[in-house]
Amino acid sequence: xxxxxxxxxxxxxxxxxxxxxxxxxxxxxxxxxxxxxxxxxxxxxxxxxxxxxxxxxxxxxxxxxxxxxxxxxxxxxxxxxxxxxxxxxxxxxxxxxxxxxxxxxxxxxxxxxxxxxxxxxxxxxxxxxxxxxxxxxxxxxxxxxxxxxx
Amino acid sequence: xxxxxxxxxxxxxxxxxxxxxxxxxxxxxxxxxxxxxxxxxxxxxxxxxxxxxxxxxxxxxxxxxxxxxxxxxxxxxxxxxxxxxxxxxxxxxxxxxxxxxxxxxxxxxxxxxxxxxxxxxxxxxxxxxxxxxxxxxxxxxxxxxxxxxxxxxxxxxxxxxxxxxxxxxxxxxxxxxxxxxxxxxxxxxxxxxxxxxxxxxxxxxxxxxxxxxxxxxxxxxxxxxxxxxxxxxxxxxxxxxxxxxxxxxxxxxxxxxxxxxxxxxxxxxxxxxxxxxxxxxxxxxxxxxxxxxxxxxxxxxxxxxxxxxxxxxxxxxxxxxxxxxxxxxxxxxxxxxxxxxxxxxxxxxxxxxxxxxxxxxxxxxxxxxxxxxx
Numbered sequence: 001x002x003x004x005x006x007x008x009x010x011x012x013x014x015x016x017x018x019x020x021x022x023x024x025x026x027x028x029x030x031x032x033x034x035x036x037x038x039x040x041x042x043x044x045x046x047x048x049x050x051x052x053x054x055x056x057x058x059x060x061x062x063x064x065x066x067x068x069x070x071x072x073x074x075x076x077x078x079x080x081x082x083x084x085x086x087x088x089x090x091x092x093x094x095x096x097x098x099x100x101x102x103x104x105x106x107x108x109x110x111x112x113x114x115x116x117x118x119x120x121x122x123x124x125x126x127x128x129x130x131x132x133x134x135x136x137x138x139x140x141x142x143x144x145x146x147x148x149x150x
Numbered sequence: 151x152x153x154x155x156x157x158x159x160x161x162x163x164x165x166x167x168x169x170x171x172x173x174x175x176x177x178x179x180x181x182x183x184x185x186x187x188x189x190x191x192x193x194x195x196x197x198x199x200x201x202x203x204x205x206x207x208x209x210x211x212x213x214x215x216x217x218x219x220x221x222x223x224x225x226x227x228x229x230x231x232x233x234x235x236x237x238x239x240x241x242x243x244x245x246x247x248x249x250x251x252x253x254x255x256x257x258x259x260x261x262x263x264x265x266x267x268x269x270x271x272x273x274x275x276x277x278x279x280x281x282x283x284x285x286x287x288x289x290x291x292x293x294x295x296x297x298x299x300x301x302x303x304x305x306x307x308x309x310x311x312x313x314x315x316x317x318x319x320x321x322x323x324x325x326x327x328x329x330x331x332x333x334x335x336x337x338x339x340x341x342x343x344x345x346x347x348x349x350x351x352x353x354x355x356x357x358x359x360x361x362x363x364x365x366x367x368x369x370x371x372x373x374x375x376x377x378x379x380x381x382x383x384x385x386x387x388x389x390x391x392x393x394x395x396x397x398x399x400x401x402x403x404x405x406x407x408x409x410x411x412x413x414x415x416x417x418x419x420x421x422x423x424x425x426x427x428x429x430x431x432x433x434x435x436x437x438x439x440x441x442x443x444x445x446x447x448x449x450x451x452x453x454x455x456x457x458x459x460x461x462x463x464x465x466x467x468x469x470x471x472x473x474x475x476x477x478x479x480x481x482x483x484x485x486x487x488x489x490x491x492x493x494x495x496x497x498x499x500x501x502x503x504x505x506x507x508x509x510x511x512x513x514x515x516x517x518x519x520x521x522x523x524x
Contacts (some may be wrong), residue, residue, distance in 0.1 A: 086158035
């Protein structure tokens with residue numbers, strides 16, 4: 001596991017759920033500390049599952065403590081980069097999704113977890129999670145095309 | 151449109167904020183210290199956000215330095231570069247009575263009668279610390295053939311009497327031309343009108359210790375579970391010493407308890423106190439792997455389901471208890487005779503030795519030494 005790469009991905013995941021970047025970074029660091037303190041989390045092939053389960057639980061705890069702070073992270077986009085408008089459009093569509101669907105897409109395309117790992121986090125089968133992701137993507141694609149045609 | 155969507159989806163992470171680089175670097179940098187047993191690597195942390203090619207010059211320089219360092223180390227280890235045993239004698243004479251000072255003719259310059267070791271960076275400071283005790287400033291030296299002129303000697307050591315502290319009275323009689331004095335292992339004493347001092351031999355120790363892949367901390371409390379021991383017994387007295395085995399006496403400095411393939415292993419970091427059959431010298435450090443030791447009860451039961459005794463252990467007990475695999479655990483600080491083989495199983499870190507035999511008792515040790523004729 002590339003810990004530096006995962007640090008950024010976990011931070012992106014946390015900041016997709018928590019508005020304050022400082023709080024998101026606190027949660028990211030807490031995630032890694034808990035992960036490293038428990039060797040049982042580091043079973044072969046399940047590191048990602050454990051890592052993001054810890055991060056998810058911490059985000060849920062934080063949301064319970066301060067619901068006003070949750071959601072609404074600042075939108076970032078490098079306007080010099082090619083296709084930034086498309087990315088912003090996809091991001092806006094993502095932000096409009098229900099909380100759980102949004103989280104699944106973030107785990108899949110931002111944290112780059114496998115469908116199997118996400119299915120373990122959510123406690124469903126691989127097939128069920130795969131179907132759900134396809135369903136969400138189809139909906140997002142339709143919205144994207146609709147925005148593009150406007 | 152679908153392609154643009156997929157492309158935008160893959161780049162979705164760019165729309166999220168990035169962590170504060172300072173906080174990130176500080177946190178990730180602290181992890182290896184907090185969890186040394188986890189072997190956390192944080193590569194190129196200082197290059198965050200920079201293109202990879204920024205690191206190429208640094209990588210090239212690093213490779214060159216490592217290559218040069220390794221070459222020097224090997225040369226020293228193989229004695230290709232002469233590691234000298236300085237018997238340099240410093241003789242200081244001073245006569246204030248008639249204001250004449252006799253100096254040895256041709257001895258006022260430091261000479262190096264061997265190869266230019268001063269041109270070998272890295273040797274003088276790390277490999278020849280003894281030279282630091284040699285006061286060389288303000289003194290005239292009489293080089294003994296075959297000695298090293300320590301050009302890189304550190305500044306004056308306060309503990310060593312210096313020439314400037316010699317008696318300054320004019321009552322000291324004239325001293326004859328200084329001659330190389332008989333080497334003396336004693337601490338130098340300022341005996342007017344001159345003194346001689348021979349530093350102890352310079353030795354380049356080999357440090358070939360390895361780092362275990364993982365290790366367990368064995369609790370001080372009673373071990374809660376002791377499974378039947380495997381056949382990892384210590385040396386039977388009748389064992390035959392393999393022809394290619396190394397035989398050394400070593401002091402056990404550190405014991406690491408680790409496991410590999412479900413079996414407990416110990417890594418003993420030893421300092422060689424006597425070499426009977428090896429290229430090592432006294433003072434060299436190596437790592438020896440012996441089967442046995444401890445591993446956590448949780449790991450043990452996971453890796454040996456056939457030995458599950460049916461008892462439901464509480465989580466705390468699983469994490470805090472250890473399973474002993476070997477009754478004869480060596481103790482740190484003790485000296486043992488080791489018969490070592492460089493045949494390294496794949497689950498032992500490269501560079502370590504495995505204990506073909508291990509003689510915990512003096513009887514076993516005598517048996518081994520008789521076999522190899524020592």
